[in-house]
Amino acid sequence: xxxxxxxxxxxxxxxxxxxxxxxxRATVTALAVQLAATLRERGNGAPPRIVLGGDTRExxxxxxxxxxxxxxxxxxxxxxxxxxxxxxVAYLARQLDAAAGVVVxxxxxPYPDNGIKLLDPRxxxxxxxxxxxxxxxxxxSSGAVGPVRDLPEGRPRIETDLRERYLRHLAGTVPGERxxxxxxxxxxxxxxxxxxxxxxxxxxxxxRVTLLNADPDGRNVxxxxxxxxxxxxAARVVAEGADLGAAFDGDADRCxxxxxxxxxxxxxAILYLWAICLHRSGRLHPPKIVATSMSxxxxxRALAAExxxxxxxxxxxxxxxxxxxxxxxxxxxxxxGHIVQSxxxxxxxxxxxxLQIAWLRRQSDQLLSAMLAPFRRYPQVLLNVKVAxxxxxxxxxxxxxxxxxxEDRLGEDGRLVLRYSGTEPLARIMxxxxxxxxxxxxxxELAVAIRGDLGAG
Numbered sequence: 543x544x545x546x547x548x549x550x551x552x553x554x555x556x557x558x559x560x561x562x563x564x565x566x567r568a569t570v571t572a573l574a575v576q577l578a579a580t581l582r583e584r585g586n587g588a589p590p591r592i593v594l595g596g597d598t599r600e601x602x603x604x605x606x607x608x609x610x611x612x613x614x615x616x617x618x619x620x621x622x623x624x625x626x627x628x629x630x631v632a633y634l635a636r637q638l639d640a641a642a643g644v645v646v647x648x649x650x651x652p653y654p655d656n657g658i659k660l661l662d663p664r665x666x667x668x669x670x671x672x673x674x675x676x677x678x679x680x681x682x683s684s685g686a687v688g689p690v691r692d693l694p695e696g697r698p699r700i701e702t703d704l705r706e707r708y709l710r711h712l713a714g715t716v717p718g719e720r721x722x723x724x725x726x727x728x729x730x731x732x733x734x735x736x737x738x739x740x741x742x743x744x745x746x747x748x749x750r751v752t753l754l755n756a757d758p759d760g761r762n763v764x765x766x767x768x769x770x771x772x773x774x775x776a777a778r779v780v781a782e783g784a785d786l787g788a789a790f791d792g793d794a795d796r797c798x799x800x801x802x803x804x805x806x807x808x809x810x811a812i813l814y815l816w817a818i819c820l821h822r823s824g825r826l827h828p829p830k831i832v833a834t835s836m837s838x839x840x841x842x843r844a845l846a847a848e849x850x851x852x853x854x855x856x857x858x859x860x861x862x863x864x865x866x867x868x869x870x871x872x873x874x875x876x877x878x879g880h881i882v883q884s885x886x887x888x889x890x891x892x893x894x895x896x897l898q899i900a901w902l903r904r905q906s907d908q909l910l911s912a913m914l915a916p917f918r919r920y921p922q923v924l925l926n927v928k929v930a931x932x933x934x935x936x937x938x939x940x941x942x943x944x945x946x947x948x949e950d951r952l953g954e955d956g957r958l959v960l961r962y963s964g965t966e967p968l969a970r971i972m973x974x975x976x977x978x979x980x981x982x983x984x985x986x987e988l989a990v991a992i993r994g995d996l997g998a999g
Contacts, residue, residue, distance in 0.1 A: 732768020
């Protein structure tokens with residue numbers, strides 16, 4: 543690996559195909575050795591501790607063994623939680639006074655992919671600067687890392703009490719012994735990390751739960767289910783006469799809802815409802831939330847009517863958290879369902895989000911659809927264009943001219959966001975405006991310009 547190579551870390555850690563660089567054994571163990579050295583240098587002489595866990599992909603235990611072997615050779619005390627949501631590792635890193643948390647997951651991606659996410663002692667994702675420093679260290683040490691012992695099956699040993707500690711933490715975020723008594727819920731675990739957590743958590747708190755897609759086989763994570771495909775969950779809400787439904791992604795840091803009518807409600811709707819409830823109870827100080835450039839203009843308008851401002855940031859939950867911390871804002875999130883309430887979590891937590899919204903619904907005499915009625919989405923189109931390479935849009939004359947024309951025609955009644963995917967060879971076009979047919983046509987105009995300059999064939 544050289545410093546001229548493509549970045550190892552993307553917008554959500556390392557991501558790739560299992561068995562291929564950077565998720566091959568040699569790279570993963572070398573990364574673990576350099577991570578161990580970095581943490582030892584930061585420490586006070588005592589062996590640094592790491593909390594390790596991951597999702598349900600068939601490759602996750604193998605990658606965890608590779609990581610544990612490299613970390614163990616580097617003098618690290620590895621506490622292994624086995625299958626656990628990403629926010630569970632974040633919570634345990636704080637509780638166990640760990641030097642870092644390491645999560646093996648590819649989030650919402652299909653099963654052949656996997657990834658590695660790094661969390662700091664406070665449960666926040668590593669900064670771009672820290673990731674780059676580790677990446678450079680790995681590049682500089684290429685070939686210098688000796689052989690790392692292979693751990694056998696069953697090692698590292700799963701510490702089952704870590705799961706219970708996380709469940710108790712979640713349950714403790716709402717008051718009372720059975721605060722969800724009488725509530726009927728449909729939960730879609732996406733065959734991911736929420737599979738052995740979701741049903742038990744909500745049933746402990748008194749809810750009647752219909753649990754979907756909680757039988758992971760290593761290959762069915764996110765397969766036509768979970769937060770990226772919430773249709774089955776939404777339909778079951780209606781069929782069961784449930785009060786609401788929630789769907790989670792592979793590592794359960796996202797949550798997508800459905801109201802009692804079966805209408806799917808994304809992260810923008812969750813932000814709206816949570817924000818106004820906090821604001822009306824006098825807890826939203828300052829009266830602002832953080833949302834990304836992709837959040838719907840309707841969120842901004844609906845919150846403005848309540849006296850709540852929206853601070854926009856780049857796409858990525860780490861950027862949401864950074865903006866929240868910089869401005870002292872309590873609540874922030876993404877349309878995709880990553881929601882952070884900083885008093886309760888350091889990162890997006892799908893189970894926590896679903897629990898908080900369920901509790902708000904339980905406290906209300908309104909149905910969820912009525913609670914969300916003031917939030918009206920602007921028509922929106924999201925269009926992905928496959929590209930052969932990623933070039934600054936500003937130096938592409940046809941794209942720049944078309945984008946300017948689109949913005950002029952939208953005026954103040956719409957928005958254009960043009961960006962590249964952080965993990966895939968895609969240009970992403972997002973347009974909002976008063977009329978769907980108009981914005982669909984504008985998006986296609988821009989797509990044609992992008993294909994002309996960057997098309998992947």
